[in-house]
Amino acid sequence: MGRARVLWLALLVVAALVVSSCGGTKVSTPENVARAARPASGAAPWPAPPNPLELARKAGLESETHEFLSYHVHAHLDVFVNGQPVPVxxxxxxxxxxxxxxxxxxxxxxxxxxxxxPPCKQPCISPLHTHDDSGILHTESAKANPNRLGQFFTEWDVRLDSTCVGGYCRPGSSVLVYVDGGRYIGDPADILLSDRKEIAIVIGTLPDKIPTAFPT
Structure with a gap:
């Protein structure tokens, strides 16, 4: 086998390992994306649900009586529907x-x-939460335990999987996901909420600009 062929195969193996470790890959953004129709149910915007601790348990998270800062990371989430931002x-x-x-x-x-x-008298806060509507997802935990985007959407009580975001589902609606400005291919629920990661979910027509970095 020639040296060039060996090098080419090695590059393919490295590329496959990179894709598998990321859970997705980066591809180009479609040029023409149709406007998403309003679904019969599950349309944005999605309010904060009234049962946060119940949903935290559903997400596999144990609520505490106060914030722990031993493990403290922030990811940022943007959601757009037909070019317009959806509040988190x-x-x-x-x-x-x-x-x-x-x-x-x-x-x-x-x-x-x-x-x-002082702390709450009983558990009142999940280690994964939002303090405000900036889109910053806080993980504040007593131990290093990275969370995933799917857990946050479970707490939000909004469907998120490889097909749908809320009531917007492929193939009827375009649903694109970006991580740090690059297209993410895979189940967005699996995206790890590591520190300063920028995640953008784009439904229907595109916004003027896809966010590429954690806001400063």
């Missing part, structure tokens, strides 16, 4: 009705939740 609500994974959870109002009428000190 504040308070996902947090029992905002617990008296120990502080509320911080903003001038635009939104609120942030957290700053739990």
């Amino acid at each position: 609500p504040a308070g996902i994974g947090i029992n905002i009705d617990d008296p120990a959870v502080h509320h911080a109002p903003f001038v635009d009428g939104t609120e942030a939740y957290g700053g739990i000190a």
